[in-house]
Amino acid sequence: MKRRSASPNDHCAPGSSGLVVRGHGRHYLVEAADGTRVLCHPRGKKSEAVVGDRVRWAPSGDEGVIEALEPRRNLLYRQDEWRSKSFAANVDQLLVLVAVEPVFSESLLSRALVAAAEAGMEARIGLNKTDLPAVQAARQRLAPYRAMGVPVFEWSLTTAMETALAELRPWLQGKSTVVLGPSGTGKSTLTNGLVPDAQAQVGSISEALNSGRHTTTHTQWYWIEPGTGWLDSPGFQTFGIQHVVPAHLASLMPDLASALEAPCRFANCTHRQEPGCSVRAAVANGSIHENRYRIYLELFEELSRPPHYG
Numbered sequence: 001m002k003r004r005s006a007s008p009n010d011h012c013a014p015g016s017s018g019l020v021v022r023g024h025g026r027h028y029l030v031e032a033a034d035g036t037r038v039l040c041h042p043r044g045k046k047s048e049a050v051v052g053d054r055v056r057w058a059p060s061g062d063e064g065v066i067e068a069l070e071p072r073r074n075l076l077y078r079q080d081e082w083r084s085k086s087f088a089a090n091v092d093q094l095l096v097l098v099a100v101e102p103v104f105s106e107s108l109l110s111r112a113l114v115a116a117a118e119a120g121m122e123a124r125i126g127l128n129k130t131d132l133p134a135v136q137a138a139r140q141r142l143a144p145y146r147a148m149g150v151p152v153f154e155w156s157l158t159t160a161m162e163t164a165l166a167e168l169r170p171w172l173q174g175k176s177t178v179v180l181g182p183s184g185t186g187k188s189t190l191t192n193g194l195v196p197d198a199q200a201q202v203g204s205i206s207e208a209l210n211s212g213r214h215t216t217t218h219t220q221w222y223w224i225e226p227g228t229g230w231l232d233s234p235g236f237q238t239f240g241i242q243h244v245v246p247a248h249l250a251s252l253m254p255d256l257a258s259a260l261e262a263p264c265r266f267a268n269c270t271h272r273q274e275p276g277c278s279v280r281a282a283v284a285n286g287s288i289h290e291n292r293y294r295i296y297l298e299l300f301e302e303l304s305r306p307p308h309y310g
Contacts, residue, residue, distance in 0.1 A: 015067065020053045021221040030057055030064060031221075040064035050075070051219040051231060052089040052176065074119035076178065077240030078233065084240030087219050088178055088231055093122045093171070097181030097190065100129040100138045104182070108238050110253070110295045112180050113150065115239035117252040124151045124171065128186040131156040144289040148254040157186045161193050168194075169224075176221075176229035180239070191232050195222040198232075246270075246303040249296065250279060255288050256296060272297060 018030035021037065026047045030040045040057050042049065043065050049055055054070035076091060077084040094116040098104035109125070116123035125145060127138060142152055155164035172194075181187035191198050219233035250256040250271055256279050265276025274280075279296075282288040 015056050015058060017070065018055055018057050018064075019221070020049050020051050020055060022218065023049060023051060024218055028055075028066065030055060030066070038064045040066050042066045048086075050086050050089050051221050052091055052229075054090065074121065076115060076119060077243065079238050079240030079242070084242045087233060090176065091119070091121060091178045091231060092175040093124070093177040095124055095126055095168075095177055095179045097126045097128060097179060097185045097187050098138075098142075099185040100127065100132040100135050102182075102184050104138075104141075104185075106141065106291055107295050107298065108182070109145070110292070111241055111299065112239050113145075114244065114249070114252045114299065115241050117254075118241065118244050118248075124153060126153040126155060126168075126181075126190075128155050128157050128190075130154045131159055144255065144292055148258070150254075157189045157193070161189075164190070165193055172224060172228055172230070174227050176231065178231040178233070180233075187232070188234070191222070191230065194224050194230055198222060241299070242303065244303055246300050249300055249303060253292070253296060255292055256282075258282075259288060270300065272300070 016032060018032050018038070018040075020028050021031050022029040026041055028040045028042070028049055029037050031037050038057070040055075040063060041060075049066060049069060053072065055066045056068045056070065057064045057066045059065075072089045074089065074091060075086050076088045078087045079085075094112060096109055096112045098109065113123050125142065127142060129135075130138075146152055153164070153167060155167075157164055179187055179190070219231060222230045222232065224230050244252065247268070247270075250260060256271070259278045259282035262278045264271070264274065264278045266274055269277050269279075271277050271279035279288065279293070283290065283293045
């Protein structure tokens with residue numbers, strides 16, 4: 001859906017509400033209620049807005065000033081080797097896109113699902129390239145996620161795009177959805193299928209922000225149709241979960257949470273070496289897959305270290 005540029009003085013009174021659809025440094029593109037988009041800057045030195053934020057803004061010449069952030073429903077973080085940094089807010093759903101090839105990382109998949117659970121978001125997995133010979137191995141690796149209630153779409157975007165879109169659109173309808181997928185999974189193909197003018201939007205927004213090609217690694221909000229948002233962030237591989245309290249981690253992993261319906265012997269059990277642990281018993285009897293328990297131990301250790309926010 002195309003948006004035209006306009007002066008904020010023509011469309012919005014001071015203190016109007018808007019949606020952040022793209023950001024680069026201290027420059028934000030804010031969409032007003034009538035669909036026009038205005039280049040805005042935060043008041044003061046701090047730059048805290050992210051894509052998906054609702055903000056109060058006021059005109060300032062041909063641009064605008066962000067006066068305040070409206071309350072958030074949730075906040076998502078991206079993570080690299082050094083730190084976590086917020087990148088999106090007020091998102092309803094998460095689609096984790098993986099592929100038969102290249103082989104996907106269960107650790108990254110699990111991290112994304114934990115981030116979604118902590119944020120109160122529904123999550124689904126999309127398995128692409130199901131026309132390849134290794135599809136049965138990929139399905140087997142995803143079996144524990146299906147078993148714990150995570151729906152899995154199966155597609156071949158290169159050979160049956162319209163079939164995939166017809167299956168996906170009802171789930172997206174009326175919601176805001178962020179998509180995560182490493183290189184080679186078909187995320188750009190899917191985005192271009194859902195948003196035919198996606199590349200044009202990237203170019204026009206880059207021009208508006210005067211940020212050139214650097215914005216290709218930044219999160220962007222697209223409209224699939226009125227009321228249905230699609231958030232793509234091409235430049236990151238994994239969600240940050242440093243804000244998750246280690247003691248709450250098991251409750252955010254459905255298979256572990258199910259095991260905890262039978263309480264552990266100790267109320268403060270970390271599910272690592274304590275006797276009488278319901279989680280370890282479930283691993284032993286096969287109710288929790290060994291890979292899932294290994295990922296839990298890795299994440300628990302990571303979350304027990306001091307966080308680094310950016």
